[in-house]
Amino acid sequence: MKVKGRITEVKGTVVKASNVSGVQMNEMVKVGETGLIGEVVRVEGDSAYVQVYEFTTGLKPGEPVEGLGSPLSVTLAPGIVGNIYDGLQRPLSTIEGYTISRGYTAEAIDVNKSWHFVPVVKPGIKVQGGEKIGYVEETELIRHYIMIPPNVIGNLTYVAPEGDYKVTDQIAEVQGSEKQSISMLQRWSVRVPRPIKRRLVASEPLITGQRVIDAFFPLAKGGSAAVPGGFGTGKTVLLHQMASWANSRIVVYVGCGERGNEMVELLKTFPKLNDPISGKPIMQKSIMIANTSNMPVAAREASVYVGLTLAEYYRDMGYDSLMLADSTSRWAEALREISGRLEEIPAEEGYPSYLASRIASFYERAGYVETLSGDFGSVSIIGAVSPPGGDFTEPVTTHTLRYVKAFWLLDPNLAYSRHYPAVNWISSYSSYVESLSDWWSLNISDEFETLRRRALDILFKEESLRNIVRLLGPEVLPEDEKLLLEAANMLREGFLKQSAYHEVDRYTPPLVQYYLLKLIISFYEKAKEKLTGGATVEEIKASPLYLEVIRARFNVKSKENFEAIMKKVMEF
Amino acid sequence: MSGSITFSSVQSIRGSLMVIKTNGKLGYEELVEIELGNGEKRLGRSLQVSEDIAVVEVFEGTQGLSPRDVKVRFLGKPLELPVSNELLGRIFDGLGRPIDNMPEPVGSEELDINGKILNPYKREYPDEFIQTGVSVIDGMLSMVRGQKLPIFSGSGLPHDTLAAQIARQATIAKGEEFAVVFAAVGVPADTAMFFRRELEQSGALKRSVLFLNLAEDPAVERIVTPRVALTAAEYLAFEEGYHVLAILTDMTNYGEALREISMMREEVPSRRGYPGYLYTDLATIFERSGRISGRKGSLTQLPILSMPADDITHPIPDLTAYITEGQIVLGKELYHKGIYPPVNVLMSLSRLMKDGVGEGKTRADHKELSDQLYNSYSKAMDVRSLAEIVGEEGIPESSKKYLQFADAFEKKFMKQDPYENRDIDTTLNLAWEILSILPESEWTNISEKSKKVYMNVVQKRNI
Numbered sequence A: 001m002k003v004k005g006r007i008t009e010v011k012g013t014v015v016k017a018s019n020v021s022g023v024q025m026n027e028m029v030k031v032g033e034t035g036l037i038g039e040v041v042r043v044e045g046d047s048a049y050v051q052v053y054e055f056t057t058g059l060k061p062g063e064p065v066e067g068l069g070s071p072l073s074v075t076l077a078p079g080i081v082g083n084i085y086d087g088l089q090r091p092l093s094t095i096e097g098y099t100i101s102r103g104y105t106a107e108a109i110d111v112n113k114s115w116h117f118v119p120v121v122k123p124g125i126k127v128q129g130g131e132k133i134g135y136v137e138e139t140e141l142i143r144h145y146i147m148i149p150p151n152v153i154g155n156l157t158y159v160a161p162e163g164d165y166k167v168t169d170q171i172a173e174v175q176g177s178e179k180q181s182i183s184m185l186q187r188w189s190v191r192v193p194r195p196i197k198r199r200l201v202a203s204e205p206l207i208t209g210q211r212v213i214d215a216f217f218p219l220a221k222g223g224s225a226a227v228p229g230g231f232g233t234g235k236t237v238l239l240h241q242m243a244s245w246a247n248s249r250i251v252v253y254v255g256c257g258e259r260g261n262e263m264v265e266l267l268k269t270f271p272k273l274n275d276p277i278s279g280k281p282i283m284q285k286s287i288m289i290a291n292t293s294n295m296p297v298a299a300r301e302a303s304v305y306v307g308l309t310l311a312e313y314y315r316d317m318g319y320d321s322l323m324l325a326d327s328t329s330r331w332a333e334a335l336r337e338i339s340g341r342l343e344e345i346p347a348e349e350g351y352p353s354y355l356a357s358r359i360a361s362f363y364e365r366a367g368y369v370e371t372l373s374g375d376f377g378s379v380s381i382i383g384a385v386s387p388p389g390g391d392f393t394e395p396v397t398t399h400t401l402r403y404v405k406a407f408w409l410l411d412p413n414l415a416y417s418r419h420y421p422a423v424n425w426i427s428s429y430s431s432y433v434e435s436l437s438d439w440w441s442l443n444i445s446d447e448f449e450t451l452r453r454r455a456l457d458i459l460f461k462e463e464s465l466r467n468i469v470r471l472l473g474p475e476v477l478p479e480d481e482k483l484l485l486e487a488a489n490m491l492r493e494g495f496l497k498q499s500a501y502h503e504v505d506r507y508t509p510p511l512v513q514y515y516l517l518k519l520i521i522s523f524y525e526k527a528k529e530k531l532t533g534g535a536t537v538e539e540i541k542a543s544p545l546y547l548e549v550i551r552a553r554f555n556v557k558s559k560e561n562f563e564a565i566m567k568k569v570m571e572f
Numbered sequence B: 001m002s003g004s005i006t007f008s009s010v011q012s013i014r015g016s017l018m019v020i021k022t023n024g025k026l027g028y029e030e031l032v033e034i035e036l037g038n039g040e041k042r043l044g045r046s047l048q049v050s051e052d053i054a055v056v057e058v059f060e061g062t063q064g065l066s067p068r069d070v071k072v073r074f075l076g077k078p079l080e081l082p083v084s085n086e087l088l089g090r091i092f093d094g095l096g097r098p099i100d101n102m103p104e105p106v107g108s109e110e111l112d113i114n115g116k117i118l119n120p121y122k123r124e125y126p127d128e129f130i131q132t133g134v135s136v137i138d139g140m141l142s143m144v145r146g147q148k149l150p151i152f153s154g155s156g157l158p159h160d161t162l163a164a165q166i167a168r169q170a171t172i173a174k175g176e177e178f179a180v181v182f183a184a185v186g187v188p189a190d191t192a193m194f195f196r197r198e199l200e201q202s203g204a205l206k207r208s209v210l211f212l213n214l215a216e217d218p219a220v221e222r223i224v225t226p227r228v229a230l231t232a233a234e235y236l237a238f239e240e241g242y243h244v245l246a247i248l249t250d251m252t253n254y255g256e257a258l259r260e261i262s263m264m265r266e267e268v269p270s271r272r273g274y275p276g277y278l279y280t281d282l283a284t285i286f287e288r289s290g291r292i293s294g295r296k297g298s299l300t301q302l303p304i305l306s307m308p309a310d311d312i313t314h315p316i317p318d319l320t321a322y323i324t325e326g327q328i329v330l331g332k333e334l335y336h337k338g339i340y341p342p343v344n345v346l347m348s349l350s351r352l353m354k355d356g357v358g359e360g361k362t363r364a365d366h367k368e369l370s371d372q373l374y375n376s377y378s379k380a381m382d383v384r385s386l387a388e389i390v391g392e393e394g395i396p397e398s399s400k401k402y403l404q405f406a407d408a409f410e411k412k413f414m415k416q417d418p419y420e421n422r423d424i425d426t427t428l429n430l431a432w433e434i435l436s437i438l439p440e441s442e443w444t445n446i447s448e449k450s451k452k453v454y455m456n457v458v459q460k461r462n463i
């Protein structure tokens, strides 16, 4: 039964409709003569408030409003990977002309395309939601498993033989309380997390190739992290780097209320960058969602859920998904704007009182899990946070920091001096360090944890020495402390700094991260010996080896490279 | 103007807002024409519509309006600008009506001033270097065609001189000059005159369109002026194939007008009284720039805004920098030292520089040099502030070079005449020259290759 009513008020992108009794919260509706899409956000008697996903210019009281009977849902089927969507999963590549017209509709995937389906089960067995019945090769990197939709259970009475099918063709049939036809296409409501069997504790790192993160403030597969930072401190570049290099099977990048050109940059670079593990273009494991800052805010609010649901769907196949959202602040602002138009009572800085719980349930969808089919998969979430005025005490930042398990605080002073990534190593945090340290000692070197601690120790000591230097100048320090400052400088220049644009520097595999730390710490140890032997810090700095160790991040690619420099250090 | 003709009456007036009876006939963001008893006509636009009434903002203000003797006519469409290449060489008011005593230009079409959303998929990544002839910009804050790069300034600083110098000198490739779209948003008449004269003297006026909302003009109109100007700019860039440079000044006045209306509507404020949607609203202005794949033209934005109380964390500069592709920040301290252009390089940033410079675009050593200048200048600033505290004796011998470097950077590299146009080679060679003040052990960003190829250029020159 479809509900039909009329517009009574238009206020920005929020529309009030009357005569719509029977309409449900979060139901999708069509608004006005042009059929703009919106979502019910409040029901009051036989009236409802609708947030419209498009600009409402020209909309008039009296125009029709029609309920569509279902909440905002995404299409889940082969053909998603490699696409760029808007916040409602409409593909941006199929639009004619260079602007987006209102009321534009399109299928998320090409429904006419045939896929080569290979069954993995035979009829006659009992199946339930999540079970894999076959697969298609979606891209060279993604084997797309076709799963029984979550709430279906019964006897499998039919499975299509291996062959080419369209996503809407029947490929299986399940006899439960009623007969259900299964195709390769499912739909899922974006605001409802997809079900899992159980949550597990993550113990494997999500390797990002970004040194300050992997080595000092790591993220586990299935973990959640936030990157708060003022404008221009490097959030987007860091997120792009992670999308490019992280060892996840799927990357969902949500550009939420940010620049159009940043999405173009991804579109331009992803086909050219190769996945460090498989060597295939990372476009083949990426999904992009672009709701740029000039697009209507309601769709911006929805876009992060669309992204999350896609990430969960691939997790359910037993993959590690990584979902990046730039910027969650814009999503929170969309909440605020809609809340304001609904005249809800504001809490801090105009944000609605449910801001904290929305942020919590957003990051709650991250996790390392056992899937319904008994596989292991994960969704890791990384969200950028853009505090107004760079003020980390504002509501979105403070609530986010309560719910994420790692955060990389970007420091404007580091950014001003072009120390990128501008991750502050004193105030950033990761709760995953301990659970991941076994991985490093088993897979990289059992010396790694010691080196890591040494390095952090040097950096912390530097911090307290710097306070003295700031007041009295470095000349008052004894030589060994001057040397410590130099060691800290080497760590900054030679390890913490990492250029996103240098061919070698932009991605450092874990083993090379270990090499670089080893070089710097060994150089420091040697230099200490020299100091006791009577050398001065100025003399040590003047040695060409000093610059060579610092610049190792641009040059060391292999064990041979490392050993060549290490030899010089040992002979120093 | 055409459109449906429905008359209505006014219920109440508050500030520049008016509540009118509509019987549901007025659409959201549609125009109304308000006729006063004396025949004067003003324009308004609906901000909220319901079955019987609507809230309308009156662009020319509500002074002298009385609910009883005005007639309101619904125009049945949003605010539009007639566009064609006849716009070039013309001067308009802040709503897009000619004020140069020439007839209304013939438009080939009328475009909604809100523009349409550019499909990000159809954008072309901006990566074509614009040589502005200003060393500190070309060397360290390189602009590319289609970028939006604002100047953040303060009162008494030479932002207008710098913007005019860029407009005058900016060349892309030979024979491809910019068409300039200039929008004055609440600035004094002499600022508008200054730009007009500059454009005239450089012969660019015939390739320019001016939209003027001056300080004495109604504040509400300022909401519209940047949008009218960008509608013209988008049309010239993407339909007529011009490379357009849009100068919008002063966007702080725009933000204040937005706040004024928001307050009159009693909306819940966020920071410092500005509405929560300030970011989104500014984005609908600044995102109207770039390049489109398969189209010849480009739209580069150079907005100017003054930072209230020189505070970069004020919502207007803050949110602007969150949207634009970098910012050029001017500083009082440098200006008082007699340095033009007084660019605070550490606070400034050009995000699109990386793809616009380097081999085949400017020079292979450009990126490294620029990184090194930032790195060294920032160290030099630390040394300088330390020297101020502990005196020059308190700093190590090796650091003293940094003080020299900082001076040379400001007085040799950054400082130049508003009429001096340096090509990129001159700029980069100058960079090597000042860098040579520092010992090579400090050149952490410079590769051996660049040292070999480009250092001798400088050394040869010095001999």
Ligand SMILES: Nc1ncnc2c1ncn2[C@@H]1O[C@H](COP(=O)(O)OP(=O)(O)OP(=O)(O)O)[C@@H](O)[C@H]1O
Residues within 6 Å of the ligand: A229, A230, A231, A232, A233, A234, A235, A236, A237, A238, A258, A386, A420, A421, A422, A498, A499, A500, A501, B321, B322, B323, B349, B350, B351, B352
């Ligand atoms: N790792 C890096 N290597 C080199 N340059 C970097 C790096 N990180 C950041 N940058 C520089 O900093 C600039 C700003 O970074 P970015 O766009 O990521 O900032 P942001 O925090 O996302 O800002 P906003 O909130 O305004 O979007 C980049 O354009 C680039 O020049």
Ligand SMILES: [Mg+2]
Residues within 6 Å of the ligand: A235, A236, A237, A258, A326
């Ligand atoms: Mg960003």
